[in-house]
Amino acid sequence: MRSTPLFVQALAISALILVPLAASAAQRPEAAATPARTVLALPVTATDSASDSLLEHLLSRRSDDLLVMRHQDGTEVIDFADRQAMVVLIRRNDDGTISYACVDSFARARQFMTPVRTVVSAQSGAPEK
Amino acid sequence: MTMNRPVLRAASAALAAALAFTLSSGTALAKARITIDKSGDGPTEGFNDPTPVQPVGGNTGTTLGQQRLISFQAAADIWANILDSPVEIIIKATFDPLTCTSTSAVLGSAGATASVANFPNAPLQNVWYPIALANKLAGTDLNGGKPSITAHFNSAIDTGCFLGSKWYYGLDGNHGNDTDLIVTLLHEFGHGLGFAGTTDGETGDFLAGKDSSGNPLPGKPSVFDYHILDLKSGMHWNVMTADERAISGVGEQLVWDGGSVRPAAAKLLVAGGLPILTVGGLGSVAGDYAVGTPSFGPAVSTSGISGRLIAAIDPVEDAAHTALDGCSPLTNALEVHGNIALIDRGLCNFTVKAKNAQNAGAIAVIIADNNADHCDPPNMGGSDSTITIPTLSITTSAGALIRAQLAGGLNVTMHSKSIPFSGADASANPRLYSPCAFEGGSSIYHWDVSATPNLLMEPNINPDLKHEVDLTANELNDIGWGIGWSGRKSLKRGHP
Numbered sequence: 001m002r003s004t005p006l007f008v009q010a011l012a013i014s015a016l017i018l019v020p021l022a023a024s025a026a027q028r029p030e031a032a033a034t035p036a037r038t039v040l041a042l043p044v045t046a047t048d049s050a051s052d053s054l055l056e057h058l059l060s061r062r063s064d065d066l067l068v069m070r071h072q073d074g075t076e077v078i079d080f081a082d083r084q085a086m087v088v089l090i091r092r093n094d095d096g097t098i099s100y101a102c103v104d105s106f107a108r109a110r111q112f113m114t115p116v117r118t119v120v121s122a123q124s125g126a127p128e129k
Numbered sequence: 130m131t132m133n134r135p136v137l138r139a140a141s142a143a144l145a146a147a148l149a150f151t152l153s154s155g156t157a158l159a160k161a162r163i164t165i166d167k168s169g170d171g172p173t174e175g176f177n178d179p180t181p182v183q184p185v186g187g188n189t190g191t192t193l194g195q196q197r198l199i200s201f202q203a204a205a206d207i208w209a210n211i212l213d214s215p216v217e218i219i220i221k222a223t224f225d226p227l228t229c230t231s232t233s234a235v236l237g238s239a240g241a242t243a244s245v246a247n248f249p250n251a252p253l254q255n256v257w258y259p260i261a262l263a264n265k266l267a268g269t270d271l272n273g274g275k276p277s278i279t280a281h282f283n284s285a286i287d288t289g290c291f292l293g294s295k296w297y298y299g300l301d302g303n304h305g306n307d308t309d310l311i312v313t314l315l316h317e318f319g320h321g322l323g324f325a326g327t328t329d330g331e332t333g334d335f336l337a338g339k340d341s342s343g344n345p346l347p348g349k350p351s352v353f354d355y356h357i358l359d360l361k362s363g364m365h366w367n368v369m370t371a372d373e374r375a376i377s378g379v380g381e382q383l384v385w386d387g388g389s390v391r392p393a394a395a396k397l398l399v400a401g402g403l404p405i406l407t408v409g410g411l412g413s414v415a416g417d418y419a420v421g422t423p424s425f426g427p428a429v430s431t432s433g434i435s436g437r438l439i440a441a442i443d444p445v446e447d448a449a450h451t452a453l454d455g456c457s458p459l460t461n462a463l464e465v466h467g468n469i470a471l472i473d474r475g476l477c478n479f480t481v482k483a484k485n486a487q488n489a490g491a492i493a494v495i496i497a498d499n500n501a502d503h504c505d506p507p508n509m510g511g512s513d514s515t516i517t518i519p520t521l522s523i524t525t526s527a528g529a530l531i532r533a534q535l536a537g538g539l540n541v542t543m544h545s546k547s548i549p550f551s552g553a554d555a556s557a558n559p560r561l562y563s564p565c566a567f568e569g570g571s572s573i574y575h576w577d578v579s580a581t582p583n584l585l586m587e588p589n590i591n592p593d594l595k596h597e598v599d600l601t602a603n604e605l606n607d608i609g610w611g612i613g614w615s616g617r618k619s620l621k622r623g624h625p
Contacts, residue, residue: 063327068338068346075248077272078257078338082279084327085240086320086574088313088590091233092292095510100236100589102316103571105331113233 059087059106089113160213161265163205165198166221166276175224175284176201186299193287196298197224197310201280203300204314204596208322211602212610214265220318221276227283229290236308236590237282239317244327244336245271246349252609256367257336257351259323262609278321280314302596312594316585319601320574323608324586326353328366330573333374352608357561357573358386360554379504379567381577384558387607390600394550394557397599399581401551404429406495406521408438409540414530420543421498421506421522425480429519433544434469434493440535441470441486455482455496459489466490469541471532474499474522480513483520493543494520497528504565519543552580559600562588576600 062083069077088102089112101112167176178194188203190196201222209218221242227235245263247254248271261277264270286296286308297304300311327336328351335348354366359377365386366374377383406418422428443457450456455472459465470486474496486494498507506522521543523531531539553559560577562568571588583591586601 063329063334063336063338063348064345066338068340070340071271073249075267075271076246077243077260078245078336079243079272080241083240084325085238085279085281086317086325087238088236088317089233090236090291090294090308092231098292098294100591101568101571102320102575102588102590103568104240104574108568108571109235113228 059083059085059104059109160211161209161218162214163209163218163220165201165205166219167198167223169221169223170194170225176222178224178284186297186301186303188298188300190298194224197282197284197296200296200298200300200310201314204311204318207311207315207596207598208318211598212265212322212605214261215268216261216264216270218261218264218278218322219274219276220278220280220321222280222282224282224284226285227281229283229285229288231290231292234286234291235283236286236313237280237317239278239280239314239321240325241321241323242276242279243272244351253352253355255349256355257327257349258609259321259325261321262323262352262605265611266609278318280317280321282310300596304592308590309592309594311596312585313590315596315598315601316590319586319598319605323353323605323610324601325574326351326357326366328354328374330378331375331567333369333371333376333378335371353574356385356387356604356607358384358558360384378563378573379565381560381563381565383561383563383573384554385561385576385604385607386558387604389603389606390559391557393600393603394553394559397582398550398553398557398559401548401579401581402431402545403548404521405544405546406523407433407542407544408531409542412534412537414534414539417546418523418527418531419506421508423479423483423509423511423520423522425509425511425513426483426516426518426520429493429521429543429545431545431547433542434519435540435542436467436469436492438471438495438531438535438539438541439465439468439491440532441465441472441489441491443485450476455485457485459485462489467492469493469495469543471495471497471528471535473497473528474507478511479509479520480511480516483516483518484513487516487518491518493518495541495543496520496522497532498522498525501525552577552584559584 066078066080086102086104087109088100089109091099091113093099103109103112170176173179176194176198178192180193181191182193182196184191188196188199190199205220241259241261243260244257245260246257248263248267250266250268252266260272264277289295295307296310297307298310302309328334335350337348338346340346350367357366359382361382362377369377404420404422406420408415408418440453441455441459442452442461443455443459445452446457451473453473454476456477465486467490470491472482472486472494479496482496483494496509503524506524509520509522549555550557559580561573562575562577563572575588576584576586578587578589580587583593584599585594
């Protein structure tokens with residue numbers, strides 16, 4: 001039996017968190033007086049909340065709690081323990097086009113995977129701004 | 130039954146070597162050895178998934194697991210043929226079900242497992258290097274044989290959960306509407322090999338860590354920082370304060386300053402045009418303004434189109450509308466005729482606004498954004514083949530500034546400014562992606578999206594990318610990887 005890596009568990013469970021509830025957000029790219037309101041599926045159980053925190057931790061660039069190993073010759077090694085990773089995401093936009101984004105923060109991942117844009121980029125495939 | 134990891138790793142390495150031998154991409158000439166460690170996957174899933182499949186695009190695997198591994202090794206071999214290292218680069222990889230819905234999905238992730246400083250032969254002291262590069266420069270394994278890169282990819286994509294689009298495992302790049310795994314891997318492996326710094330791009334903080342007693346350690350720059358040049362201050366990130374780095378990380382003012390990338394970029398990047406709005410006159414409002422572009426109507430030319438800017442006025446349909454939104458036929462058509470119309474964003478389609486201005490005789494349209502939180506002018510969606518005049522957008526603040534000066538008469542020009550190298554400054558230093566609003570992970574550690582042709586290390590995986598590493602190899606060269614070239618000679622403290 002394989003043991004599921006913590007990272008994988010976190011990402012798998014994160015599906016529950018990242019599923020956008022407002023996929024049918026306004027299809028009026030032109031109106032956009034303000035960005036279409038979307039609702040995130042917030043964690044509702046202790047387990048979800050822990051997983052949310054875990055994914056955020058794994059995608060964080062926090063470093064103050066990472067151990068720096070010092071070798072006798074002066075070499076210093078800092079092990080990221082699966083942090084500092086880049087995650088590639090894919091999304092269908094309101095207008096049916098596809099966007100990709102390579103991110104390293106949970107907040108950005110959640111933002112990208114939730115359709116908040118109502119203005120279509122003229123650059124095909126350009127990341128959201 | 131659980132196999133112990135050394136056995137699995139050895140089996141994995143042997144299989145990977147055998148698979149690599151079957152590839153036609155010149156594996157035998159590889160200078161570096163990159164091995165896929167698939168020991169994290171179980172015996173019947175991920176890289177070991179026994180589901181029968183037909184060979185595709187030169188990938189001879191007959192099971193899903195085999196095809197995944199062949200693609201992984203093919204991507205690794207592309208890098209191995211470019212890089213040079215006496216130390217084996219181990220990529221610990223898994224293929225597991227991750228988030229995937231009909232609207233969005235995680236494709237995968239990768240990154241360096243560690244950074245190293247002050248190792249034997251380190252070109253710069255007190256500087257973090259990605260472990261694979263540090264091993265190469267030191268000439269020895271500095272981390273006890275541990276993998277240098279970890280990669281986690283989403284096997285659920287193969288179920289078609291995301292709009293029916295699946296992984297394409299072929300080696301020929303003919304991915305159609307599927308996602309080319311090799312391109313995605315080349316990008317992610319690029320991050321793991323060194324196209325990423327360890328400095329927090331949002332806060333500007335250097336990677337620090339703590340000692341074995343739990344005491345915080347001072348932060349150190351990464352070798353990447355030595356090549357991030359802020360065009361506004363003229364400083365590189367390694368000599369800036371954290372606050373200065375945080376500020377410079379937004380505003381599209383960062384380029385990569387490196388002796389290997391620059392000439393390669395000059396050869397690779399084509400000349401381009403940057404649409405812009407120029408307000409004439411001597412007043413405080415005069416100058417160039419960034420613009421957003423539409424998906425409809427003609428583009429502005431280099432010579433551009435000039436005219437007097439007139440506020441378009443239309444009826445106030447109801448309490449929600451204003452006289453400046455251009456959502457109805459204009460009531461000041463006589464004034465707008467032959468001039469450029471200024472319209473506020475909101476409440477109706479961009480195309481409706483442009484068409485109403487056109488019908489009133491305007492020669493062009495400028496649409497002012499209506500959300501002050503947007504630091505970039507919006508690009509404008511919509512389609513209307515009957516629109517024959519150009520349209521550009523400006524930010525809310527620019528719109529307010531310009532509108533306040535209209536009474537005195539303003540002449541503007543909408544034009545395209547020629548730039549010698551798309552996605553680079555005039556010296557061919559490629560721009561790093563640093564939009565006006567910070568994007569975690571996308572900002573700083575990718576090339577800008579304005580480059581033409583599209584580059585592997587842009588934050589989005591463009592469908593036209595080939596199985597090539599373009600400027601990424603030169604970037605790795607600049608941080609010390611060396612392709613018949615010495616990283617030590619290229620770097621001097623404080624300057625690339």
